Amino acid sequence: MSAVTAHGLRDGLKVVGRGVRHEPFLFGVAALGGLVYGVGTAAAGWVLGQVTQQVLVPGFQTGKVDGPRLAWWLLLLAGVALVTAGGVLARRAVAGKVMYRLQRRYRQELTGKYLDLPVSWHSSHPGGRLLATATSDVEATWQIFSPLPMGIGVVAMVVTGGILMLVADPVLGALGLSVLPALALLNWVYQRRIAARIARMQTLRGELSSIAHESFEGSHVVRSLGVEDHETERFRTTAEALRDADVAVERTRSLFDAALEALPSLGVLAVLAVGTARTAAHTADVGDVVQVSYLISMLSSPIRSIGWVLAELARAAVGWGRVRAVLAETGALSYGGQDIRPGGPGELTLAGVGYGHPQPDGTTNDVLSEVSLRIPGGRTAVIVGPTGAGKSALASLLVRLTDPTRGHITLDRTDLRDLARDALRRHAVLISQETFVLDDTVRANVTMGSGDWHDEAVWQALDTVRLKDTVSALPGGLDARVGERGTTLSGGQRQRLALARAVIRSPRLLVLDEATSAIDPHVEAEILGALSERFRDTTVVLVASRMATIAAADEVVYLEAGRVRQHGTHAEVFATDAGYRRLVTAYNHDTRQREETS
Structure with missing residues (x-):
């Protein structure tokens, strides 16, 4: 991993740590929901393998299905599915709450900082850029908490599923787990590619916001000088650059999403091919092949959340850098504790x-x-x-x-x-x-x-x-x-x-x-x-x-x-200072000249 990528990943993890310290309980609930989802999904694969080996295979062999045993396993599978669904609900609902609470918290902090910083600071910082920091940069910083609990669940799923696969059949399990290094390598490449693209996208969003803010603020100037076409072109150029940056990010995501989904499918085909041969040689059970194949196939969709988490870590690092830069600004007005005595004019x-x-x-x-x-x-x-x-x-x-x-x-x-x-x-x-x-x-x-x-x-x-x-x-x-x-x-x-x-x-x-x-x-x-x-x-x-x-x-x-x-009365200053006299009488003098000329 390059130094830039490692630095971005490290900064992203620091953002996660900061968010967890702000919302430890809610994040714990979301993470627990993710763990339940991951373990429950892996457990469902084990139950499916047991149903196949203990109910379906004997049924094909004898022509009869053991009803009570089938009912027992189906009830167990339903129970696992119900618990897993509860984990998914907790993961999604609470993760969203954590994310939005953090966004609200830092938007309030930024607003307070903007109010504390003096007018001289604001005059050197475009309003559009400050608006983008309080909106899109804050959103980018804490968006990581949306996929993170699912990523935790996927890790739990991989660990639990890996253990279950190796216990079921070491050969098939090892073959299935061989997909994981390929997925890790793919995610590493993905994170390197996506980080720079996200940084450019965030920068262009701020620039576009600044241009729009300036054009709206100066609408009368723009119209009176007839430079609408110039302002439109300026906005269009940046908007097109932002569009291209967004497309580049989404193109990278779509390319790697397809690859992330294809790898587990290839793993399933390999397990089925080897598993069929081992079953024919009576060195593996059908239920074990079904269990391993199911667990690998279940990775095809959730495993993409790892790439999502890594991409959001990079985005969080970029967003936090901009937010932190404002929060770290010095020069904010400090205050004492005194009040002004009530009543009477102020000297x-x-x-x-x-x-x-x-x-x-x-x-x-x-x-x-x-x-x-x-x-x-x-x-x-x-x-x-x-x-x-x-x-x-x-x-x-x-x-x-x-x-x-x-x-x-x-x-x-x-x-x-x-x-x-x-x-x-x-x-x-x-x-x-x-x-x-x-x-x-x-x-x-x-x-x-x-x-x-x-x-x-x-x-x-x-x-x-x-x-x-x-x-x-x-x-x-x-x-x-x-x-x-x-x-x-x-x-x-x-x-x-x-x-x-x-x-x-x-x-x-x-x-x-x-x-x-x-x-x-x-x-x-x-x-x-x-x-x-x-x-x-x-x-x-x-x-x-x-x-x-x-x-x-x-x-x-x-x-x-x-x-x-x-400093004195008007009469005093008027009588003693020629510059003052010229200044305050200039308008009347110019008016008289125009009247005489006309």
Whole structure:
């Protein structure tokens, strides 16, 4: 066996060991069912041989059948068949339960890991690949527990049947058992051939999932740029490669399945040929020939499960490698045990904060550097800066979607890293420009499945964001479905729906990252006014570029090249920083130029 094959087999057996440790009792029941099936099948062969030798042969010789003896052996055969059927039932039902419980367990672990890892990690890992890991890779990892109990039963069948064959007739038994080395060699070759094909198939499944995910996520871009044909071709090329890989796997399986079924049949023919000669020479009994032939023939179908087990071991090793790679990822956010004191707005303090996007080579591309500022509780601060200044990165840090690479951020003098897992989520909300809307009802999109809010609270939140009249006009009101990605709503309405999610939670810290960019300026002013009135005890941080929004804030944080250039009121920063003046007046200046030209 090659080093690669041995390594894959060893890793596959480690996966089996891990699964058995998770589900020892259920696996034990399934394995016991497999053993009963294997031993029962071999015992049926012995009973059949005894019926032939003790009932049928004397019946042919005397012309009479011993009824009571025949009934006894038939009852025994029925009993063996009943016990064997019970073993088959336990093997199949419980093995399936073990497999699905393990799949559920690791899908939950992966989901938890995805949630723990920061946004910076997700930005460097395609969503389609992560989805494939949680679905097809987890399935591939634990699929081994479907054929494994049967494989155990087949081993028991071979051992028990081999002993019975040798006891019945050493010559015929040895001849029948000579098939086993050939089967073992065939399985070895099979495992070597199938491992690489399965690895390629799993890789292509992940690639196809990634392409589909990207195309669906960017459907508007694809259509607006007219690159449907390119995306279709990209998907088709990978889909065809996956098809070819699947066909290669199934072709290999079918070829070896045929060979695995043919070998026992050849063994039966050899036993019948030699057994006939030995019976004629009175050195073997007819019942022994029947027993050995039956036992060999019974191997033709179940023995294929050995190849199935070996193939699934290789597949399990590949799947587990991908699952383990995610579970072993470091950088997950750690949490303390502290909570935020109830009541009152939250005071934000940043001390020497720096942040860089992780790069594939392990380095970081610095986005923020030495950001230090204090935003008193209950104030509204607006973050302003040119493209690439680090505004969105700073917004993400404030609600701890990721951690700074340097420095500290505190809320009410408590470092965000020291807060309990759910503490910050109960008190801080981030609404970004890229609004995500569920294909569900308005109510479900506002509550997001959390909390126990009555319809009155939902309506109040919608009224605050000036969406109440729109929802009231929809068929079904709060029960109206908004379609995939909110296709029944405009861009501004989707943003207001997202704002309602924050409003209903009454956060102490509200961070809006260009969350009103698609809303009409007049409506935006109404919403911001309503938010100020409703959330007097809430600290609000806005990332904005409109002059009206900026001027209405209590203070301005002007970022440039990842550093705080100015921090003060709009009037103060406007009077002292020329770069800030050019930035916030650029839109009005360009508008006047266009009007004069026209």
